[in-house]
Amino acid sequence: MALKNIRDQFPALDQKVYGKPLVYLDNAATAQRPSSVLQLQKSLGESANANIHRAVHKLASDATEAYENTREYVRQYLNAQYSSEIVFTSGATASINLVAYSFGEAFVGEGDEIIVSVAEHHSNIVPWQLLCERKGAILKVLDIEKNGVLSPGSLEKLISERTKIVAICHISNVLGLVNPVRELAAVCHKHGVPVLVDGAQGIVHSKVDVQELGCDFYAFSGHKIYAATGTGVLYGKKDLLDAMPPFMGGGEMIESVSFSGTTYAKAPTKFEAGTQNFNSIPTLVPALEFAKAAETDPSITEFVYRKLTEDERITLYGTGLENKIPLFSFAVKGAHHEDLALIMDKMGIALRSGQMCAEPLMDRLGVTGFLRASFAPYNTMEEAKYFIECLNKAIGMLI
Amino acid sequence: MTNMTLEEKKQQVIEDFSMYEEWLDKYEYLIELGKALEPFPESEKTEERLIKGCQSRVWLLSEIRDGKIYFKADSDAIITKGIISLLIDVYSGHTPAEIAEDDFSFVAQIGLKDNLSPTRANGLVSMIETIKKIAGQAGNDGK
Numbered sequence: 001m002a003l004k005n006i007r008d009q010f011p012a013l014d015q016k017v018y019g020k021p022l023v024y025l026d027n028a029a030t031a032q033r034p035s036s037v038l039q040l041q042k043s044l045g046e047s048a049n050a051n052i053h054r055a056v057h058k059l060a061s062d063a064t065e066a067y068e069n070t071r072e073y074v075r076q077y078l079n080a081q082y083s084s085e086i087v088f089t090s091g092a093t094a095s096i097n098l099v100a101y102s103f104g105e106a107f108v109g110e111g112d113e114i115i116v117s118v119a120e121h122h123s124n125i126v127p128w129q130l131l132c133e134r135k136g137a138i139l140k141v142l143d144i145e146k147n148g149v150l151s152p153g154s155l156e157k158l159i160s161e162r163t164k165i166v167a168i169c170h171i172s173n174v175l176g177l178v179n180p181v182r183e184l185a186a187v188c189h190k191h192g193v194p195v196l197v198d199g200a201q202g203i204v205h206s207k208v209d210v211q212e213l214g215c216d217f218y219a220f221s222g223h224k225i226y227a228a229t230g231t232g233v234l235y236g237k238k239d240l241l242d243a244m245p246p247f248m249g250g251g252e253m254i255e256s257v258s259f260s261g262t263t264y265a266k267a268p269t270k271f272e273a274g275t276q277n278f279n280s281i282p283t284l285v286p287a288l289e290f291a292k293a294a295e296t297d298p299s300i301t302e303f304v305y306r307k308l309t310e311d312e313r314i315t316l317y318g319t320g321l322e323n324k325i326p327l328f329s330f331a332v333k334g335a336h337h338e339d340l341a342l343i344m345d346k347m348g349i350a351l352r353s354g355q356m357c358a359e360p361l362m363d364r365l366g367v368t369g370f371l372r373a374s375f376a377p378y379n380t381m382e383e384a385k386y387f388i389e390c391l392n393k394a395i396g397m398l399i
Numbered sequence: 400m401t402n403m404t405l406e407e408k409k410q411q412v413i414e415d416f417s418m419y420e421e422w423l424d425k426y427e428y429l430i431e432l433g434k435a436l437e438p439f440p441e442s443e444k445t446e447e448r449l450i451k452g453c454q455s456r457v458w459l460l461s462e463i464r465d466g467k468i469y470f471k472a473d474s475d476a477i478i479t480k481g482i483i484s485l486l487i488d489v490y491s492g493h494t495p496a497e498i499a500e501d502d503f504s505f506v507a508q509i510g511l512k513d514n515l516s517p518t519r520a521n522g523l524v525s526m527i528e529t530i531k532k533i534a535g536q537a538g539n540d541g542k
Contacts, residue, residue: 018422335477336455336475336476336477337476338454338455338476338478338479339430339455339476339477339478339479342426342478343423343426343478346422346423346426347423353454354454368456368475369454397423397426397427397430398430398477
């Protein structure tokens with residue numbers, strides 16, 4: 001797809017901020033949405049707005065069809081075995097909380113261990129901490145290696161017969177490095193331990209085949225991969241989902257309800273209590289269609305990587321081009337990340353600054369925060385060059 | 400600005416700010432203010448002097464002399480330091496009652512609040528609230 005054609009699909013890119021053309025480099029937080037996604041959401045709202053799985057009328061049937069077709073589409077996209085392994089949620093955070101609660105209820109007891117990595121987003125730490133508090137379980141932390149990635153060897157040493165689940169990121173939202181998930185999952189399985197993969201960044205920057213990766217759970221958000229906000233996916237292996245109790249009660253998750261005892265529907269419905277986000281979930285289809293066809297120009301990744309690593313004032317965290325996604329977290333000696341972000345905002349550049357929802361990793365790296373630039377397929381080399389130029393100007397203003 | 404009334408000081412800041420049309424120039428000005436701020440003793444940078452709600456760290460210290468409050472502040476981010484410098488320059492040397500009664504609307508008039516993202520605007524609001532709280536407490540202590 002030619003870049004011009006790609007950009008034309010994203011109306012949000014064609015605007016000015018403070019009189020300057022918008023250069024949107026906060027894609028790892030939220031990606032912009034293509035017209036196909038925006039239009040689908042609008043048209044569903046206009047012509048198929050009805051609660052799903054309930055009524056027999058035409059609108060309800062259309063809405064249900066759009067919703068369930070999306071499930072089948074996502075199954076194919078992830079190469080899951082069954083569409084019942086695809087649970088819709090409001091986002092990766094909700095997906096992980098669901099597993100931490102339901103898996104925890106079924107399988108985690110006092111003195112059991114759960115492993116997360118130091119490079120996790122808070123969303124893949126706090127749900128497990130809550131579970132540990134509830135059950136008296138112990139949270140163990142897998143460190144990153146010198147090169148910033150997680151190592152199967154270190155996991156092997158940390159895993160024990162008390163380990164009940166391992167929860168790790170496919171790609172860290174700070175370091176932007178692809179972890180060897182397949183090898184990490186193999187270590188888990190050798191010990192009979194399931195593994196949850198936080199794919200919030202992974203789904204955007206790699207081809208995900210859950211069977212090939214060997215993960216037991218894979219969680220991601222729609223809004224980071226061009227879909228509507230409030231959409232999310234949890235892939236879970238059938239036998240595990242079947243063995244897990246419901247997370248929330250109410251709505252469509254029941255089989256029958258009575259005061260003498262309620263029985264629950266099968267997965268995935270068991271985990272989809274209440275009215276679902278039926279106008280938005282179907283946007284996953286055009287969003288993933290776009291994601292499949294578009295890729296950030298590798299020469300942009302190389303250019304930005306080179307510029308940031310060759311500048312002595314700058315420390316880039318997450319180095320090594322071979323498994324790097326176009327996401328760059330860095331610190332500038334003598335210039336605060338907040339100042340840089342404020343100044344560059346006024347130059348039209350949207351960046352992230354701060355702790356990136358990964359405080360433990362900030363502590364591990366010994367920093368109080370970063371500046372982060374994350375690119376998407378609609379970003380151009382001109383924008384990358386403008387970003388470097390503005391970064392230099394901003395640094396010049398500050399030191 | 401020591402001999403000016405609170406009102407005069409605020410007008411002065413509004414005037415100074417109106418000279419800059421471009422946001423980058425306003426930032427340049429705030430950076431200058433930040434750099435010129437009187438050094439803040441490292442030993443005073445304690446947890447309880449940290450203002451909560453800012454993305455960067457901001458410390459605020461106050462003392463009362465002759466019934467008037469004098470502030471000292473610091474931040475690890477220079478633009479924030481410029482902003483707090485501007486605030487303490489305006490409010491230092493005034494009585495707790497004067498500060499507690501002030502509506503801080505001059506901050507909106509120089510456009511600082513509107514042009515900061517909500518998280519950063521919250522930081523500014525936190526700074527203002529902390530100054531007000533200090534003035535309120537000092538006022539009560541003096542009664």
